[in-house]
Every structure is written in C-alpha cells, then in structure tokens.
Amino acid sequence: MDIDGGKRKRPLSxxxxxxxxxxxxxxxxxxxxxxxxxTVMGFDPALNRTWHLASRPRxxxxxENFAMQTSPRPEPGENQFRVRLLYIxxxxxxxxxxxxxxxxxxxxxxxxxxxxxxxGVVEASRHADFPDGTIVTGVFGWQDYALSDGTGxxxxxxxxxxxxxxxxxxxxxxIGLTAYFGTLDLLQPKSGETMVVSGAAGAVGSIAVQIGKxxxxxxxxxxxxxxxxxxxxxxxxADAVVNYRAGPLGEQLQLACPDGIDSFFDNVGxxxxxxxxxxxxxxxxxxxxxxxxxxxxxxxxxxxSNIYNLLMKRARMEGxxxxxxAADKRWWAIAEEQLVQWHLQGRLKYRLDIVDGxxxxxxxxxxxxxxxxxxxxxxxxxDDPTN
Amino acid sequence: MDIDGGKRKRPLSxxxxxxxxxxxxxxxxxxxxxxxxxTVMGFDPALNRTWHLASRPRxxxxxENFAMQTSPRPEPGENQFRVRLLYIxxxxxxxxxxxxxxxxxxxxxxxxxxxxxxxGVVEASRHADFPDGTIVTGVFGWQDYALSDGTGxxxxxxxxxxxxxxxxxxxxxxIGLTAYFGTLDLLQPKSGETMVVSGAAGAVGSIAVQIGKxxxxxxxxxxxxxxxxxxxxxxxxADAVVNYRAGPLGEQLQLACPDGIDSFFDNVGxxxxxxxxxxxxxxxxxxxxxxxxxxxxxxxxxxxSNIYNLLMKRARMEGxxxxxxAADKRWWAIAEEQLVQWHLQGRLKYRLDIVDGxxxxxxxxxxxxxxxxxxxxxxxxxDDPTN
Numbered sequence: 088m089d090i091d092g093g094k095r096k097r098p099l100s101x102x103x104x105x106x107x108x109x110x111x112x113x114x115x116x117x118x119x120x121x122x123x124x125x126t127v128m129g130f131d132p133a134l135n136r137t138w139h140l141a142s143r144p145r146x147x148x149x150x151e152n153f154a155m156q157t158s159p160r161p162e163p164g165e166n167q168f169r170v171r172l173l174y175i176x177x178x179x180x181x182x183x184x185x186x187x188x189x190x191x192x193x194x195x196x197x198x199x200x201x202x203x204x205x206x207g208v209v210e211a212s213r214h215a216d217f218p219d220g221t222i223v224t225g226v227f228g229w230q231d232y233a234l235s236d237g238t239g240x241x242x243x244x245x246x247x248x249x250x251x252x253x254x255x256x257x258x259x260x261x262i263g264l265t266a267y268f269g270t271l272d273l274l275q276p277k278s279g280e281t282m283v284v285s286g287a288a289g290a291v292g293s294i295a296v297q298i299g300k301x302x303x304x305x306x307x308x309x310x311x312x313x314x315x316x317x318x319x320x321x322x323x324x325a326d327a328v329v330n331y332r333a334g335p336l337g338e339q340l341q342l343a344c345p346d347g348i349d350s351f352f353d354n355v356g357x358x359x360x361x362x363x364x365x366x367x368x369x370x371x372x373x374x375x376x377x378x379x380x381x382x383x384x385x386x387x388x389x390x391x392s393n394i395y396n397l398l399m400k401r402a403r404m405e406g407x408x409x410x411x412x413a414a415d416k417r418w419w420a421i422a423e424e425q426l427v428q429w430h431l432q433g434r435l436k437y438r439l440d441i442v443d444g445x446x447x448x449x450x451x452x453x454x455x456x457x458x459x460x461x462x463x464x465x466x467x468x469x470d471d472p473t474n
Numbered sequence: 475m476d477i478d479g480g481k482r483k484r485p486l487s488x489x490x491x492x493x494x495x496x497x498x499x500x501x502x503x504x505x506x507x508x509x510x511x512x513t514v515m516g517f518d519p520a521l522n523r524t525w526h527l528a529s530r531p532r533x534x535x536x537x538e539n540f541a542m543q544t545s546p547r548p549e550p551g552e553n554q555f556r557v558r559l560l561y562i563x564x565x566x567x568x569x570x571x572x573x574x575x576x577x578x579x580x581x582x583x584x585x586x587x588x589x590x591x592x593x594g595v596v597e598a599s600r601h602a603d604f605p606d607g608t609i610v611t612g613v614f615g616w617q618d619y620a621l622s623d624g625t626g627x628x629x630x631x632x633x634x635x636x637x638x639x640x641x642x643x644x645x646x647x648x649i650g651l652t653a654y655f656g657t658l659d660l661l662q663p664k665s666g667e668t669m670v671v672s673g674a675a676g677a678v679g680s681i682a683v684q685i686g687k688x689x690x691x692x693x694x695x696x697x698x699x700x701x702x703x704x705x706x707x708x709x710x711x712a713d714a715v716v717n718y719r720a721g722p723l724g725e726q727l728q729l730a731c732p733d734g735i736d737s738f739f740d741n742v743g744x745x746x747x748x749x750x751x752x753x754x755x756x757x758x759x760x761x762x763x764x765x766x767x768x769x770x771x772x773x774x775x776x777x778x779s780n781i782y783n784l785l786m787k788r789a790r791m792e793g794x795x796x797x798x799x800a801a802d803k804r805w806w807a808i809a810e811e812q813l814v815q816w817h818l819q820g821r822l823k824y825r826l827d828i829v830d831g832x833x834x835x836x837x838x839x840x841x842x843x844x845x846x847x848x849x850x851x852x853x854x855x856x857d858d859p860t861n
Contacts, residue, residue, distance in 0.1 A: 183786075191786045356782060375785040390777030395743060398762040398793035399570075399578045406785030 170207035257437030266294035278303030286354030288315035361391035438462030644824030653681035665690030673741030675702035748778035825849030
C-alpha cells in the first residue's frame, strides 16, 4: 500500500511502517489551507488530494493542523492496484497519533500524511487477488486515491447480503469489535450487574451499551447532551442516562447507580473515570477503551486521585486496543457473526454520522472532541459503486 | 473473641463486627498518654492494657493518636478462653482502618479499641477445642489479654518443627501469602521479564522480591535507604535497587530498567506508581498491594497523571487483599507449603523487626511510615512459652 499517490513505490507492510513513511515528505511543499483559504475543492477523478499534518495540535485539535497537497491520480505498478477511497473513518484515538509522544502507535511526523481506517474500491488493478471493483478496507491516507500491493492491513470485503455496506463501520470492524471484546473479554458483565458506559452516544460506546443490555446488565450511559441521552434511553434501551453537562457528574452518577458500579466501559477518562471509581463495587472491572477527555492534555493529563479505590475494592482496570484481538481470526469471526446476529434480531442498532467530501475531513475530525458528533463519524470521499 | 477484656460478652464472628464493636466504648474514660505522660508501663499479669483510637491522624500517624486504658485481667466464661498476646503484627494497611472514610474495612470509630493481626497463647481455657497452651493467631486488640470463643479469625497454630514460631509472621500468614498471591496470581511473572517491587525492604515487599527471583525475573527493588538497598541486593538477590531518597526516582528507575517494566508489585502508590507507569511494557501487570505513600492523604491522594499508559500499553492494574484468598483453603495450604519449601531450600529469607513492650505499640506503628522499619515489624507483648 502506498499512501502517497504513487510518487513512492515502497510497499508498507504494517501500520508502523505506514507512520514512519511520512518522514520522507518533510521537504515537500505543503499547500496549506484548503479550508481556511476558502478553496474547498470537490472530488476530481484526475487528482489525488492528500491531507498532511501541518502542525501538532495544542489542546483541542483544529482544522488548520492539517494541510492539503495535490498530485496526479496515481497509476499502479506491477502487482499493485489503485484504491479509490469511498469512506474514511474518524475516531477519537487518532488524536493520539499526531501528538508529540508515541501512544499505542508511533507518533506521525510533522508533514507526514494523515491516515485512517477506511474503505475503498479497487481500480486499474495489476494484482490477481484484488480485481477491479473489489471493496477493500484498511489503513489509508486522508486522500482520494491510494496504491496498494495488498499487504499490510488491506482486506477484501465480501459484501454481506444481509447488511448494507456501511454496517461494517457502524457495528463491525474496529467499532463493533472494540465494543465486543472490551465488554465480553474485559468487563465480563453478569446479569443484574450495573454497567456504566462513558462516551455512550459515540460509535463504540453505543454498541457497548447495547451489548451490556443483551448481557442482562442494568446499563447507565454517560453522554454530553439531552438529545444523546434520549437516544440512549429511548432507542438503545439504556436503563439510566447521565448528561455530564447538565450538572455535577458525581452526584448524577450516584443517583443513576444506587447499587454501585460493577463494570465500566470507559471512553473518556479524567473526571469521568474518577466519578466512577468513587462508586465501584467489590471486584469491579474497568475497561480502558479510550480517554478522549485527556487526549489534548499532552503535558499533564488528569490523574484520578481515587485510583486507590481499585485496591480498596479489589478491582481491575485494563487498557486494550482492538488490534490486539485481530490475530485470533477465529474469535474475531465469531464476534463479527454474533454482532450481525444481534443486529438482525433487532437488538443492536447503529447510527452513522456522514460528512460529505474529503476537503471537510479536518473539520469533521474536530467534531469528535467538541461534543457535536453522535454515532459513527465518517467522511464520504467518492461515490460507492455498489449503491 | 472479646477484645475488651471481658467487660462485654458478645462474640465477634468476623472482622467487620470487630470494628463495629468499638462503637460501644465511646463513653469509656480513656486514660491518655502512656507515652506522652512518661508513664511507660510494662507487662503486669494482673492487668489488661488496651490501646484505643484517641484521635484520627491527619497526615502522618502519631503516637498520641492512641490512648491506653487498663482493666483487670479478664476471666473467660463458659466456652471461652483467654488469650495472652505474644506478638502484635503492625502493617501499613492499618493506617486505613483508622481514617474517617471506610477502606477495605469499615472505619474504626473514635474511642474504639485498635486491633491487629496477632499471635497469643491460650490460658484459663473453658473451651474444649482450645486447651491451655495452644498457640493461636487472629485479629486481636492492641492489648495484653483477649477473650475468645474460637469464632472469627482465630486459628490454632500447629507448630511446624521445621520453622521457628515467628517464621509465621516473617514469611507466612498475611505477609508471605500476600506476596505469593500478588505475585503468582496477579503479576504472573515470566522468566526473563523485569519485575519491580516498591516498598521492597518491607515485610511483604522483601518476600515478593525473592519470589520474583525464584520465578526467573530480573527483579528491581525500590527502597528508602542505602542499607535497605544493600540488603535487597546482597542478601535477597535483587538484580538492581533504587534508593528513592537518593535522587529523582524516574531517572533512577529508567537506568535500573533498561528493558522497561513487565510487572510491578506496588506497596507505595503515588509518585512511585507514576514512575513505573512511565516505563511499563506492552501487556504489563500491576498488582496494587498497598499505597503507603497516600495513606495519610485522606482528602486528596496523588493520582498518577499517566494512568492512561495502561491504555497505550494494554496493561492491567488490579487491587487485591490477601483475605480474599483465605476462602480457598486448598490454594492457601499449597501456597504456605511452597513458601516453607523455598525457605528450607535457602531461597526465601525474612527479617524481623521486633519492638519490645505493648506500651511502645503506637510509637512502633509510626516506623512503618517514616522509613525506619525494615522487614516484618512486630511488637512483643509477653514471653513466648515455646521458647
């Protein structure tokens, strides 16, 4: 896979190399400010637009942290194929990829091409395993086109006749599987227990809420607006909801959890984690899926002062990344099929939040951090040929 | 068991009731200041001295937080026996029992009798299962004599001819078993990994260091003096040691752990935990055994700001209390025998730090928090009849 539009031919065999690759782009002239300068370009089949990291965000991520560069549409070499991007997935954890300090991935160098999990369609293939028209997912740049040799994270998607294509992003792939493994492997919820989910109206959180309900838990969702809370309660079946913007979180959570908290699926960290730690029951489990409240606090994140409640309550807190589960293909396939079944049974819903146009990707990204996103956030790059 | 010298006859069936019992002592007149007033009394077989909680410590624990009360030596009723205390175990976790807020036990009420895990000998028995001369362990007051009906945590000790009696405190009971379960059940160390122990020269820590070595780890001990560090390195076989008073902990630890940290047996919490979190490897395990640095910070303990490294490294942190393992008598017995075997093989050593005289108990207690204790801290109350 080549995320730089064909100018370089080195295949990238894994995520790590993908990130390091950006180092070679330092001397390129970045064409800045497609957004700021008012030049909002649409999709042009002859051009390859690519968003690069222009500056590291301090605190909140901002559109001007990214700059657009264009080059001609790339042509595949032997054993390569071109991917026309259809949808780019935007996820809170990506904030970590562009901070100075390494996270669960090495840090993207300044000037390097920004990337995402994404979906595309194969064109101009010179690779036997990926004929034209194949739908693929993988890690691609924020761009119109990518070249690939099929290595790395690229996978063909066999369309499931039971599901629309975008269900993959709404409830499978890194979204549904994160919720599945975080809940079933780490939280191991028991029927009748109280399970709390933070970032509950987000892509992963909303699936975790529903899995908690399926497992028989009393599920309490924490979200940031009355609209999100209403959706969690009325559509997804949350037993109680807390709008953290509506009043003191600790007090609201205590009211919502009269029997304490047995398990916590945490996407937020910080004060949210602290409020939960105050209420955990004996042998409680906390799955650290994300800490979106702290991603902007590079220098000094907020450390909960009551972390020692883990000791008092003999409780467990564990971080996880869904990529770690990908090696177990059998478990992964079982999990996917279970999610599909729950969906077909009407027990698992998802909501998509689609922004149209690659040129809007940086602006769309900020929505993950200012509370305006609900459900799975995607950028539509070009038209889906299966539609 | 009756910890109030026979004046009340209600049996106490468990720790929780033991703590609640103190509530009835509120109206008693506390005779304060055996230490401060200069009246240091020795053991008198006709009297029962008992230490009560006179005030809650703010920050560091102080001798004047306790006050002594005396009463006649108690006489057992039917199906009771009297326990003459021999040794009282002092452990850092007891600081939590006397804070305002409940910990892993309910808080001891002001004026209530302070208690400890302890060892004594049965006298004047009117209980068939506990004849005179039986050595018992259990939770008893800081006192000369206690009455018991054999319920609660009281257990007969069958002397092991392979070991001195005090080996129970040095490497078995709540000390050795805490180190055993914390290491083998929670940390699950693999040969060749780096295991760090904080409070490494303490009673539990020093056993954990040696178990780590037995398991084939590279063990790094953190302690608070050059003498303790030398003991860890030269006597217990630690591969590297860090004196946290000798310089910046993070820098020293980094030097001592060139390959990062795979598992951490934490007795200290706070900045020590933070320094370790900075260096954890993928899938690291942290056993929260104690947080002695934070026990005095009732209002606002120090929360490590880098707790999110658990997420980046997919690591696990878990609190535990050895009492939770007591229910599994088979596992407990296997663990005890394993510890004894390691000791007999010369691979597991312990060090006792014995303070003479019940009257010195509060002063001795402060040594757990000011760095002057090394090894298992005990107060000798009266003469061991088996010696």
